[in-house]
Amino acid sequence: MRRTLPIAVVAGVGFFMLIQYFIPREEFETLYEWALDWTMVIGAFAMALGLYSLTNMMLNKVKRKSEGWGFSLVALVGLFLMIFVGLVPHYQESLRYGTLFMDIFEYIYIPIQAAMFSLLAFYIASAAYRAFRARTVLATILLVSAIIIMLRLVPLGPLSAVNQWLVNFILTVPNMAAKRAFWLGVGLGATATALKIMLGIERGYMGRD
Amino acid sequence: MRIKRLFGIGFLPVFLVLCIFLFLQSDFCPAQEVGEVDILEESSTPPPAAPTDVKAVDTPNDNGHSITVTWTLSVDDGAGLGNVVSYEVLRSDAPDGEFEVRGLAPAGEESFEDKGAKEKGDANYLPAGVDFYYKVRAKGDGLFSDSEVSAPAHAYGQWYHTGKTPVVVAVLAFSTFALVFITLARKGKKLYIRPLAGIEAVDEAIGRATEMGKPILYILGLGSADMIATIASFTILSRVAKKVADYQTQILIPCNDPINMAVAQETVRAAYLEAGRPDQYKEENIYYLTSMQFAYVAGVNGIMLREKPATNFYLGKFYAESLLLAETGSLAGSIQISGTDEIAQIPFFVAATDYTLIGEELYAASAYLGKEPILLGTLKGQDWGKAVVMIALILGALAATFNFQFFLNLFRIQL
Numbered sequence: 001m002r003r004t005l006p007i008a009v010v011a012g013v014g015f016f017m018l019i020q021y022f023i024p025r026e027e028f029e030t031l032y033e034w035a036l037d038w039t040m041v042i043g044a045f046a047m048a049l050g051l052y053s054l055t056n057m058m059l060n061k062v063k064r065k066s067e068g069w070g071f072s073l074v075a076l077v078g079l080f081l082m083i084f085v086g087l088v089p090h091y092q093e094s095l096r097y098g099t100l101f102m103d104i105f106e107y108i109y110i111p112i113q114a115a116m117f118s119l120l121a122f123y124i125a126s127a128a129y130r131a132f133r134a135r136t137v138l139a140t141i142l143l144v145s146a147i148i149i150m151l152r153l154v155p156l157g158p159l160s161a162v163n164q165w166l167v168n169f170i171l172t173v174p175n176m177a178a179k180r181a182f183w184l185g186v187g188l189g190a191t192a193t194a195l196k197i198m199l200g201i202e203r204g205y206m207g208r209d
Numbered sequence: 210m211r212i213k214r215l216f217g218i219g220f221l222p223v224f225l226v227l228c229i230f231l232f233l234q235s236d237f238c239p240a241q242e243v244g245e246v247d248i249l250e251e252s253s254t255p256p257p258a259a260p261t262d263v264k265a266v267d268t269p270n271d272n273g274h275s276i277t278v279t280w281t282l283s284v285d286d287g288a289g290l291g292n293v294v295s296y297e298v299l300r301s302d303a304p305d306g307e308f309e310v311r312g313l314a315p316a317g318e319e320s321f322e323d324k325g326a327k328e329k330g331d332a333n334y335l336p337a338g339v340d341f342y343y344k345v346r347a348k349g350d351g352l353f354s355d356s357e358v359s360a361p362a363h364a365y366g367q368w369y370h371t372g373k374t375p376v377v378v379a380v381l382a383f384s385t386f387a388l389v390f391i392t393l394a395r396k397g398k399k400l401y402i403r404p405l406a407g408i409e410a411v412d413e414a415i416g417r418a419t420e421m422g423k424p425i426l427y428i429l430g431l432g433s434a435d436m437i438a439t440i441a442s443f444t445i446l447s448r449v450a451k452k453v454a455d456y457q458t459q460i461l462i463p464c465n466d467p468i469n470m471a472v473a474q475e476t477v478r479a480a481y482l483e484a485g486r487p488d489q490y491k492e493e494n495i496y497y498l499t500s501m502q503f504a505y506v507a508g509v510n511g512i513m514l515r516e517k518p519a520t521n522f523y524l525g526k527f528y529a530e531s532l533l534l535a536e537t538g539s540l541a542g543s544i545q546i547s548g549t550d551e552i553a554q555i556p557f558f559v560a561a562t563d564y565t566l567i568g569e570e571l572y573a574a575s576a577y578l579g580k581e582p583i584l585l586g587t588l589k590g591q592d593w594g595k596a597v598v599m600i601a602l603i604l605g606a607l608a609a610t611f612n613f614q615f616f617l618n619l620f621r622i623q624l
Contacts, residue, residue, distance in 0.1 A: 050467030204447030
């Protein structure tokens, strides 16, 4: 029973989700929206679970003085500070500009996030260096294609027209063909995975039987 | 005397009126001239002829809150007087009742979809099963003519979306392939599946971690538990965790979604139980970090640099964080296996990790790792599905080249 019931629920919900795509009736739309609402409700409850997990892990690190425990302390202080300034003193106005909550978000969190994202530029350079080393025929083709694409925005005089033609060819013929093959494969793979789950063939994600 | 008076007193006003008239006709007063001509034209132009043959029918393949109105163009639309600017569609619940404007269609248009809301409280609510009457108004230059009132029509929801028939056929055909091969596999037929380098490397990667005495880092990506890539990642995690339990090494799973965390905990616990080592399972190794994208990257990168995991798995849904994670892992000296169905992230993973599962390979990985015949059957079905798609593509290209519309229409989907 402990094994059959979850599989029956998955199969039932999976089958409903499949057929509702082909039935445009209002009743089915309502049921579909209801199911989506439920995922949000479950998500909200799970957030409490996540908060407990995070606090527990960080507290343990601080208590044990594990490597990097100072970062955990900062994370804990940040977590509770945001809860405090967001809920207690300015509950009604916490999402308005000019409050402490929004100031912390705007002037501390967003710059830190932007700094993290900007690292991507440097990482792209180092990854591109490794990827574009012309050690094999395929790597050489990749290198040449990348150079042609990158030169698209560089004024090359009379060569610009030729380069633009090459760029268009690369993007609309080989690149588009590969992308479409990828999407077709993903579509079939997703259908196969859904089928495996609905038929109860794949149960690894369910945990204990 | 009379003539003298006429010329002396009466001629003056006549002369003045004549001068004013000539002045108005001259170039010194163009605005007044255009206005006057406009007024003359407006009053002299008849209204555009009304559209004819107005029909209202339920809009097909919808939820029952829409009616489609069609008409034959006014004879003055693009021809005749050529003065139709637009068509106004009006609706009433009685043929002689008050009609309200439901929408506007430009000249040349022969249909209009009166799409209403399904919520009763909405001002635009269009109830299903209630008869409505329509008329179409041809408008032009402030003048208009109304058509005859249409026959009554009511909206109702359909039980089947006919525009999605090609999808039904494709799903049924593909499911048949998969089921046939699952049955063959169950009967013991040997199925050949081409090897995947990324999957072959899983054992080696876990063995390396065991030898080095360092943990394995498993990243489920930024997808939620309802995404197929995340579900595929859970099934792979189940296999990987079983091997990890067998090898008695540690697996760390920082999650960005609390639901993913709960599912991952259960999945790994079950794998340890199956491997006969429930005592080795540590729930504290599978934890929630944050739901914010770059905060998550900072947290995971910190773990990579502090714990120096021997092996990193990145399997699931990834976005801009893919390269930030994979490059840090590469700098930390870990062996890395990645896989995603996000096409934009594939090049980053190919450049920065040792092995990459591309798109569908991510979904197939669980079957490869489990080597269970039933799971391999679905892969074989998938291959046959791909063969059919390839044949359809070739035939489609030929049909498009030689303009065989019938064949092309077989694949047309209406959403």
